[in-house]
Amino acid sequence: MTDLKKLLSQMTVKEKLGQLTQLNARVFIDTQADITGPLLNLKLTKEDLTTVGSVLNYWKPSEMVAIQRQHLKDDRNKIPMVFMMDVIHGYRTIFPLPLALGCSFNTDVVTECTKMAAREAVAGGVQVTFTPMVDYVRDARWGRVMESCGEDALLNSTMGAAQVKAFQGDDLRNKENIAACVKHFAAYGGADTGLDYSPVDISEHTLREHYLPAYKACIDAGVEMLMTSYTAVNGVPSNANEWLMKKILKDEWGFSGVVISDYSAVKDLVEHAITPSEKEAAEIAFNNGVDIEMVSTFYMSHIEELIAEGKISEEKLDEAVLRVLELKEKLGLFEDPYRGACETDDSEVWLTEENRDIARRAAEECAILLKNDGTLPFSKDVKKVALIGPFADTGDIIGFWACSGRPSESITVKEGLRRLLPGAEIIVEKGCGYEFNDTDKSGFAAAVEAAKGADAVILCLGEPQDYSGEGNSRVDISLHKIQLELAREIVAVNKNTAALTFSGRPLVLSELDETVPAILHMWFPGTEGGNAAANLLFGEVNPSGKVSMSFPRATGQCPIYYNRTKVIRQGPTGPHTKNVASFIECDMTPLYSFGHGLSYSSFKYESLELSSDKMGVDDKVTVKITVHNESDVPGKETVMLYMRDVFASNARPMQQLIAFKKLHFEAGERRTVEFTVDEPMLRFWGNDHKKISEAGEFEISTGYADHLIHTKSLWLEK
Numbered sequence: 118m119t120d121l122k123k124l125l126s127q128m129t130v131k132e133k134l135g136q137l138t139q140l141n142a143r144v145f146i147d148t149q150a151d152i153t154g155p156l157l158n159l160k161l162t163k164e165d166l167t168t169v170g171s172v173l174n175y176w177k178p179s180e181m182v183a184i185q186r187q188h189l190k191d192d193r194n195k196i197p198m199v200f201m202m203d204v205i206h207g208y209r210t211i212f213p214l215p216l217a218l219g220c221s222f223n224t225d226v227v228t229e230c231t232k233m234a235a236r237e238a239v240a241g242g243v244q245v246t247f248t249p250m251v252d253y254v255r256d257a258r259w260g261r262v263m264e265s266c267g268e269d270a271l272l273n274s275t276m277g278a279a280q281v282k283a284f285q286g287d288d289l290r291n292k293e294n295i296a297a298c299v300k301h302f303a304a305y306g307g308a309d310t311g312l313d314y315s316p317v318d319i320s321e322h323t324l325r326e327h328y329l330p331a332y333k334a335c336i337d338a339g340v341e342m343l344m345t346s347y348t349a350v351n352g353v354p355s356n357a358n359e360w361l362m363k364k365i366l367k368d369e370w371g372f373s374g375v376v377i378s379d380y381s382a383v384k385d386l387v388e389h390a391i392t393p394s395e396k397e398a399a400e401i402a403f404n405n406g407v408d409i410e411m412v413s414t415f416y417m418s419h420i421e422e423l424i425a426e427g428k429i430s431e432e433k434l435d436e437a438v439l440r441v442l443e444l445k446e447k448l449g450l451f452e453d454p455y456r457g458a459c460e461t462d463d464s465e466v467w468l469t470e471e472n473r474d475i476a477r478r479a480a481e482e483c484a485i486l487l488k489n490d491g492t493l494p495f496s497k498d499v500k501k502v503a504l505i506g507p508f509a510d511t512g513d514i515i516g517f518w519a520c521s522g523r524p525s526e527s528i529t530v531k532e533g534l535r536r537l538l539p540g541a542e543i544i545v546e547k548g549c550g551y552e553f554n555d556t557d558k559s560g561f562a563a564a565v566e567a568a569k570g571a572d573a574v575i576l577c578l579g580e581p582q583d584y585s586g587e588g589n590s591r592v593d594i595s596l597h598k599i600q601l602e603l604a605r606e607i608v609a610v611n612k613n614t615a616a617l618t619f620s621g622r623p624l625v626l627s628e629l630d631e632t633v634p635a636i637l638h639m640w641f642p643g644t645e646g647g648n649a650a651a652n653l654l655f656g657e658v659n660p661s662g663k664v665s666m667s668f669p670r671a672t673g674q675c676p677i678y679y680n681r682t683k684v685i686r687q688g689p690t691g692p693h694t695k696n697v698a699s700f701i702e703c704d705m706t707p708l709y710s711f712g713h714g715l716s717y718s719s720f721k722y723e724s725l726e727l728s729s730d731k732m733g734v735d736d737k738v739t740v741k742i743t744v745h746n747e748s749d750v751p752g753k754e755t756v757m758l759y760m761r762d763v764f765a766s767n768a769r770p771m772q773q774l775i776a777f778k779k780l781h782f783e784a785g786e787r788r789t790v791e792f793t794v795d796e797p798m799l800r801f802w803g804n805d806h807k808k809i810s811e812a813g814e815f816e817i818s819t820g821y822a823d824h825l826i827h828t829k830s831l832w833l834e835k
C-alpha cells in the first residue's frame with residue numbers, strides 16, 4: 118500500500134495540478150524529443166509534462182506502455198499515469214451498440230458483453246473506460262442516441278448499473294476489471310432539436326423523473342468516476358452548474374469519486390460565453406467540483422495563481438488530488454503501472470472464439486423483428502438467395518465508436534449466409550449506395566434480375582455507421598429515398614423478401630413497412646453481425662429484441678417517447694380539423710412503440726392478477742402475469758409491467774414501465790411471472806421538489822407501450 122497522504126505532502130502545487138490534467142496520448146508520442154506544436158499550444162513545458170496524471174486516446178497498448186515507462190523515468194514522484202479510453206461497445210471484439218443492448222432487455226447479456234470488453238481492454242492498456250453513457254434520450258435526430266439505452270429511466274438505470282458492476286467487479290486490482298466512468302452529467306441527451314452540443318432546456322421535474330435516475334443508479338452501483346457534459350442545462354454549462362454539481366451530485370447523492378470534464382469542456386466555458394477569461398474558467402470548473410480537466414490546460418496554467426489569490430483553497434486542491442491518487446491505488450497502479458497491457462499489440466485474449474460467441478449471441482438478442490407477415494423465418498432449404506443492398510457485404514456494420522474493432526474482422530451478412538447455407542447459391546447485388554444524397558440507380562437492374570429467380574430475397578438497408586455518434590445530427594431520419602425505391606422494385610418482382618435494417622438510431626421506416634413483408638432491425642450488430650443476421654433470418658435463433666427507443670412515423674414527430682403525459686384534446690389525424698391535438702400528415706403514435714418486438718413464437722398474455730387491489734405505504738402487492746407460448750417454437754419474451762397514476766397533483770405519464778423480466782419459454786409452455794409492487798415504485802417528483810406518492814388509484818398493466826392490456830386498479834391508501 119502506498120502512503121498517499123505522505124506522497125501528497127511531498128508534492129508541489131504544480132505537481133498536484135498535473136494529477137488533475139488529462140492529455141491526449143499524441144502529446145506524449147509527438148513530443149518525445151522536443152517541445153513542438155502541441156506543447157506550445159497547450160502552453161506547457163516539457164517539465165510540466167512529467168507531472169501529468171492521466172492520458173486518453175492511445176490506440177495501441179505498446180504506446181501506452183512506452184508513455185508510462187518514460188513517465189516513470191521522468192516523474193520525480195514516480196506516480197503512474199492512469200490510462201483512459203472510450204470502450205463503448207467492446208474493445209476489439211465489438212458487440213452491438215448500447216442502444217441495441219437496451220433492446221435486449223437482458224442484463225445477463227449486458228454483463229457478459231461488458232466483462233468481455235473489460236478483459237480485452239486490460240490487454241489494450243485501458244485502466245478506465247468512459248462508459249456507461251446513460252444519457253436519457255427522446256430525439257433520434259441526435260446522433261449520440263446510439264450510446265444510450267433509450268427512452269426509459271428504469272431501463273437506462275438497470276443497464277447502466279449492470280455495466281458498472283461488470284466493468285469494475287468486486288476488486289479493481291483484479292486484472293479482469295477496469296474502472297468505469299458514467300457520463301455525461303447531466304442531461305446531454307436533451308440537446309435541443311437533436312443538434313449535438315446544443316443547449317438543454319428542461320424542467321426540474323422532467324430532469325428528476327427521467328434524466329437523472331440513471332446517473333444516480335450508476336453511482337449507487339459504485340461507479341468510480343463521473344464525466345460532466347459539454348452542454349448548458351437551463352442556461353448554465355454543466356461544468357459551471359453549481360446546482361447540478363454541488364447540490365445534486367455531492368450533497369444529495371454523496372458522490373465521492375473522481376469527476377472529469379468532457380473533452381476540453383473547461384475551455385468551453387469561454388465558448389459558452391460564461392467568462393472571457395481562461396483563468397476564471399479554471400476557477401469556476403474547479404470550484405464546482407471538476408477534478409480532472411480533459412485535454413485543455415487551464416488548471417495547470419492558472420490554479421497556482423488562483424490559490425495565491427485565495428480564490429481556490431489548497432485544501433480543496435489536495436482533496437481532488439487525493440481522489441485521483443486513490444483511484445490509482447485502487448487500480449493497483451503503484452505496484453503494476455502497466456496492469457496487463459499487451460506490449461506486442463497482439464493479445465491472445467482479443468477476438469477469441471469465446472468472445473465472438475458472446476458478441477454473436479448479443480447481436481441475436483438485440484435485433485428486433487419489427488414486422489413479419491409470415492415471410493420469416495426463411496426455410497433453410499433455399500437453393501438461391503438474392504442478397505441485395507448497400508449493407509449486403511460490408512464489414513461496416515460494427516458501428517460508430519468501435520474502439521479498436523476493425524470492420525475487416527467483422528462477419529458480413531454475405532459471409533454469415535455462406536456459413537449457414539453452404540449448399541445455396543448466394544447472389545450479391547449492392548443495388549445502390551447508402552449516402553443520403555445517392556441517386557445512382559445503375560445497380561437496380563442487376564439487383565432486380567437477381568431477385569427475380571431467387572427463393573428468398575434479403576434487402577440490406579440502412580444508414581451508414583458514421584451518420585450516428587458524436588457530432589452526427591440529422592434533420593431527416595427517414596430511410597433514404599433511393600433505398601426505398603430499390604425496395605419497391607425488388608418486392609414487385611419477388612414477394613418473398615425481408616429487409617434487414619442497420620442504423621445507430623431509430624429510423625423512419627413507414628414507407629418500408631408498407632413495402633416489404635418483413636423487417637428485422639439489426640442496429641449495428643458488431644463483429645459477429647453477419648452470423649447473427651443469418652441465424653435470425655433462417656430461424657436458427659428466434660428474435661427477441663424489443664424497441665427501447667420509439668421509431669417515429671415521421672421525423673417531425675421528434676422528440677417522441679412513450680412515457681409522455683397526456684396530450685389533451687386529442688382528435689382525428691388529417692387536415693382541416695379544428696381545436697384538436699393531432700398531426701395533419703400522420704398519427705401521433707410512433708410506428709414502432711417502446712416495447713414492440715415480434716417473435717417466431719406466439720405469446721398470449723392470458724391474465725394479470727393482483728394479490729390485493731389496495732395497499733398501504735408499507736405493503737407490497739404481488740402481480741402475477743400468465744403468459745402462454747402457444748406456438749411450437751421456443752423463444753424468449755420480455756414481460757413488462759406498466760403503471761399509471763390516474764389522478765395526481767402533477768400530470769403523470771400515461772404509461773410508465775416499472776418492472777420487466779426476460780424469460781425463455783419452451784414450445785407450448787405456460788408461465789406465471791411474478792412482480793412485486795411497493796409504494797416507492799409509485800412515487801414521482803412532486804410540485805414541492807420532493808419525491809412523493811399520493812393516495813388514490815393506479816392502473817397496473819402489461820403488454821407494451823401503446824398496447825397495454827389486462828389493466829387492473831390498485832388503490833394506494835394513506
Ligand code: NOJ
Nearest residue numbers: 173203247300379380587
Ligand atoms: C468526448 C465525448 O463527448 C465523450 O463521451 C468521450 O468520453 C470523450 N470525448 C473522450 O473521448
